[in-house]
Amino acid sequence: MKLFVAPTSPYARKTLVFVHEKGAADRVEVVRVDPWSDPPELHGVAPAGKVPALVTGDGALCESWAICAYLDSALPGPALVPDDPAGRFACWHLAGFAQGLMDAAFSAVMETRRPANEQSPGWIARQIAALHRLVAALEADAATLDRPFDLGALSLATALAYLDFRHGDLGWRQVAPALARWQDVAAARPSLRATAFA
Numbered sequence: 001m002k003l004f005v006a007p008t009s010p011y012a013r014k015t016l017v018f019v020h021e022k023g024a025a026d027r028v029e030v031v032r033v034d035p036w037s038d039p040p041e042l043h044g045v046a047p048a049g050k051v052p053a054l055v056t057g058d059g060a061l062c063e064s065w066a067i068c069a070y071l072d073s074a075l076p077g078p079a080l081v082p083d084d085p086a087g088r089f090a091c092w093h094l095a096g097f098a099q100g101l102m103d104a105a106f107s108a109v110m111e112t113r114r115p116a117n118e119q120s121p122g123w124i125a126r127q128i129a130a131l132h133r134l135v136a137a138l139e140a141d142a143a144t145l146d147r148p149f150d151l152g153a154l155s156l157a158t159a160l161a162y163l164d165f166r167h168g169d170l171g172w173r174q175v176a177p178a179l180a181r182w183q184d185v186a187a188a189r190p191s192l193r194a195t196a197f198a
């Protein structure tokens with residue numbers, strides 16, 4: 001299998017962390033591309049032109065959560081999407097919040113990359129407001145994070161690492177100390193250390 005990634009993409013990093021947590025890094029060929037330069041090899045498998053994209057014997061897959069869900073059964077290693085209904089709900093609940101956090105954080109960064117006269121301060125403020133709401137909700141529920149490091153947890157750890165990487169100025173650690181403590185433990189895992197943003 002081939003996994004197209006970019007070194008600063010939180011969505012791509014989520015899939016890389018997932019592969020490492022499965023203990024299956026040797027089963028996936030990682031192809032680094034710059035999606036913003038429109039590489040034909042990426043467009044050939046992922047017409048949307050986004051990373052991550054996974055090429056499998058069954059065909060190509062896009063969307064980080066779909067790639068992880070597919071890899072959970074396609075790769076050996078521990079199940080990272082729980083089978084039991086309660087565990088499964090908790091996993092997808094957290095994965096959804098983490099995706100929202102990534103979307104808000106990434107979208108705010110992308111807006112600042114546009115030419116100055118095309119940027120919308122209102123749009124950036126809307127994304128940052130969503131980010132703060134998500135961090136507050138996660139902090140309020142931090143006690144529930146004491147659970148297996150499944151797809152939901154690794155998605156959250158990757159999203160929070162992206163906040164540290166791109167939004168350190170927002171001070172999320174100060175307003176969410178329990179979440180920050182959880183993140184410090186998660187960030188020390190070999191899967192997170194092996195996939196740092198570059």
Ligand SMILES: N[C@@H](CCC(=O)N[C@@H](CS)C(=O)NCC(=O)O)C(=O)O
Pocket residue numbers: 006008009010011012035036048049050051052062063064065106
């Ligand atoms: N919802 C997608 C988001 C993927 C995404 O936005 N990837 C960015 C990099 S972080 C990208 O490749 N953007 C290129 C583009 O929009 O042209 C996922 O979860 O995989």
